[in-house]
Amino acid sequence: MDRSLLSMYDLTGKVAIVTGASRGLGVNFARGLAKAGCDLVIASRNFESLKKVAKDLRKYGHKVISFKVDVTVAEDVKKMVEETISTFKKIDILVNNAGIATVVSAEDMSKEEWQSVMDTNVTGVFLCAQQVGRHMLKQGYGKIINVASQYGIVASSYVAQISYVASKSAVLGLTRELAQLPQLDREIEVFLNSPTAETLYLGEFFFSFFEKRQNSD
Numbered sequence: 001m002d003r004s005l006l007s008m009y010d011l012t013g014k015v016a017i018v019t020g021a022s023r024g025l026g027v028n029f030a031r032g033l034a035k036a037g038c039d040l041v042i043a044s045r046n047f048e049s050l051k052k053v054a055k056d057l058r059k060y061g062h063k064v065i066s067f068k069v070d071v072t073v074a075e076d077v078k079k080m081v082e083e084t085i086s087t088f089k090k091i092d093i094l095v096n097n098a099g100i101a102t103v104v105s106a107e108d109m110s111k112e113e114w115q116s117v118m119d120t121n122v123t124g125v126f127l128c129a130q131q132v133g134r135h136m137l138k139q140g141y142g143k144i145i146n147v148a149s150q151y152g153i154v155a156s157s158y159v160a161q162i163s164y165v166a167s168k169s170a171v172l173g174l175t176r177e178l179a180q181l182p183q184l185d186r187e188i189e190v191f192l193n194s195p196t197a198e199t200l201y202l203g204e205f206f207f208s209f210f211e212k213r214q215n216s217d
């Protein structure tokens with residue numbers, strides 16, 4: 001990154017948790033924060049992948065801890081937050097990024113498929129925000145960034161993603177509600193990040209989906 005740009009976003013001495021940082025966007029969020037000067041806790045279910053990511057991120061000169069967590073399990077999330085506090089004494093930033101998607105038509109989706117997306121994308125985001133938020137309230141500051149999607153705002157058109165779209169819309173509502181809680185003063189802020197698929201490998205997935213569909217029409 002451009003040096004002058006980095007100095008505008010200097011986060012030296014800050015501590016960030018990034019969930020879903022074993023691959024994909026989470027790694028990019030974590031890398032950006034490491035480059036900007038943050039110490040990091042990176043979290044997901046796959047500890048081996050996390051360790052590889054952590055090794056790579058340490059080249060930026062900051063502390064990086066890997067933590068095995070299933071964001072749908074309240075006890076896991078609590079332990080992740082406790083471990084972060086015990087190591088770093090504070091949490092400045094949470095990037096609530098862990099998420100999953102299924103591509104199943106609405107008429108064929110099982111309750112289990114529906115529920116697994118809701119559990120990860122909505123309950124997981126809530127549990128992490130709640131546990132981290134409690135510490136931020138004690139500290140009196142902090143930033144929570146919830147990762148939603150463009151599909152939290154618009155329909156996914158031809159892609160069969162009803163549970164994903166519903167879950168990301170729920171993240172919008174959850175974020176809006178958290179951001180206006182009266183117990184947050186100006187030093188605690190809750191943000192929404194709504195990426196689009198076009199720039200990443202998911203973009204390739206969607207393009208090939210549309211291509212196949214077009215060819216079969």
Ligand SMILES: NC(=O)c1ccc[n+]([C@@H]2O[C@H](COP(=O)([O-])OP(=O)(O)OC[C@H]3O[C@@H](n4cnc5c(N)ncnc54)[C@H](OP(=O)(O)O)[C@@H]3O)[C@@H](O)[C@H]2O)c1
Nearest residue numbers: 020022023024025044045046070071098099149195197202
């Ligand atoms: N990529 C895009 O184009 C795009 C567009 C819009 C929105 N988004 C959103 O951005 C976020 C990241 O997307 P991505 O494309 O990078 O996805 P990805 O490559 O599939 O990565 C998802 C991450 O979430 C973790 N994860 C999934 N379930 C988890 C659980 N129960 N507990 C803990 N970690 C869990 C995965 O790690 P483990 O498997 O190791 O647990 C992985 O690190 C998601 O919320 C997604 O909805 C992505």
